Amino acid sequence: MRAVDIINSSFKKNCTLCPRLASHLQTQRLIYPEYFNLPVPAFGDPDAGLLIVGLAPGHHGANATGRPFTGDHAGILLYKTLFELGLCTKTESISADDNLRLLGCRITNAVKCLPPKNRPTTEEIRTCNPYLRHEISLLRSNGVIFALGGIAHAAVLRAYKAKLSEYKFIHGHVHSLPDSRVLVDSYHCSRYNTNTGRLTPSMLKSALELAQSLTTQNL
Ligand code: URA
Numbered sequence: 001m002r003a004v005d006i007i008n009s010s011f012k013k014n015c016t017l018c019p020r021l022a023s024h025l026q027t028q029r030l031i032y033p034e035y036f037n038l039p040v041p042a043f044g045d046p047d048a049g050l051l052i053v054g055l056a057p058g059h060h061g062a063n064a065t066g067r068p069f070t071g072d073h074a075g076i077l078l079y080k081t082l083f084e085l086g087l088c089t090k091t092e093s094i095s096a097d098d099n100l101r102l103l104g105c106r107i108t109n110a111v112k113c114l115p116p117k118n119r120p121t122t123e124e125i126r127t128c129n130p131y132l133r134h135e136i137s138l139l140r141s142n143g144v145i146f147a148l149g150g151i152a153h154a155a156v157l158r159a160y161k162a163k164l165s166e167y168k169f170i171h172g173h174v175h176s177l178p179d180s181r182v183l184v185d186s187y188h189c190s191r192y193n194t195n196t197g198r199l200t201p202s203m204l205k206s207a208l209e210l211a212q213s214l215t216t217q218n219l
Contacts, residue, residue, distance in 0.1 A: 009130040009131060009133075009134055010131070010134050011039070011041050011042065011131050011134070011135075012039070013038055013039060015039050015112070017127050017128075018113065018127050020121070020124070021111075021113040021114070021124060022113070024113070024116050025037050025038065025113055028063065028114065032064065035063060035064040036062075036063060036064060036096075037063060037114075038113075039112035040057045040063065040066055040067070040068055040112055040113075041066075041112070042068070042108035042135050043067050043068050043106065043108070044106030044107055045102065045104070045106055046106065046135075047138055047139070047140060048102070048104050048106040048139065048143070049139070049140050049142075049143045049215040049216075050087070050104060050105040050145075050146060050211055050212065050215045051105070051106050051135060051136065051139045051144070051145045051146065052106070052107045053109065053110060053132065053145060053148060053152040053155065054068060054069060054108070054109045054110070054188070055110055055120075055148070055149055055151050055188060056112075056114065056115050056120050057109060057112070057114045058072040058074055058075075058114075058118070059114060061073075061074065061075060062075075062114075063114040065094075065095050067093060067096040068108060068109055069093065069107060070093040071093075071095070073191040073194075074188070074190050075093055077189045077201060077204060078189050078204070079091065079092055079093040080201075081201065081204050081205050081208055082102070082105070082208070084205065085205070085208055085209060086103060087102065087104060087105050087208075088100055088101065088102050088103060088105075089101045089103065104215065106135070106139075108132065108135050109152075110128065110129075110132060110152045110154075110155035111124055111125055111155075112128055113128075120151075125151065126158065128155075129155060129158050129159055132155055132156070132159050136156070136159050142181065143181050143215065144182050144184060144211045144214045144215045145177070145181060145182070145184070146183075146184050146207070146208065146211045147183060147184070148186055148187075149186075149187065149188030150169045152188070153167070153183070153185050154169075156177075156183055157183075160177055160178055160179075162177070162178055167183070171199075171207065172184075172185065172186070172203070172206065172207045172210065173185050174210065174214065182214055184207060184211040184214065185207075186199070186203075186204060186207040186208070
């Protein structure tokens, strides 16, 4: 199967469509044999009302544990905030078998495999996009997509074949998507953004609270 043949494809745990990412994972299997080192699947109820989209698995986080935003700095604030809003059952996500449950939401990434230096190429984002498109298709028809960062924002629009120029990334902004769903933007909860104060805990909480309120309004 070639990338161009897939329009809307469900997640494949052994996907090797991106040669650079497949080779990087192969190397990681030798260096960190105890790590997950595979495409990281979405986590949570497939037909949840809220889909949170990150960038890509972190090296020693999702790539190690097999659950998005789990095991590294980026997930600490995210799961704490989700817990405070009643969207998950624990304050911390430690491992894929820690019994944490998401409540009414699902978390995925724009790119499912660990990219070198945390930076997927445009081609890799494009190749992985059918998986995101499929995840969006499972989201409730009036659901809410929460994009963590500009790359996630652009990947969601790509999944919709919508023009990026018509949807400017603005933290806390609500965009109406071409169907009945909406997109809410947030700065990514990366170490860099939280250390520099670009994203504070209260900014993330307000943006997620907004997304949550739109989810329930749309019921
Ligand atoms: N971990 C993820 O799963 N996604 C990110 O975007 C960052 C860390």
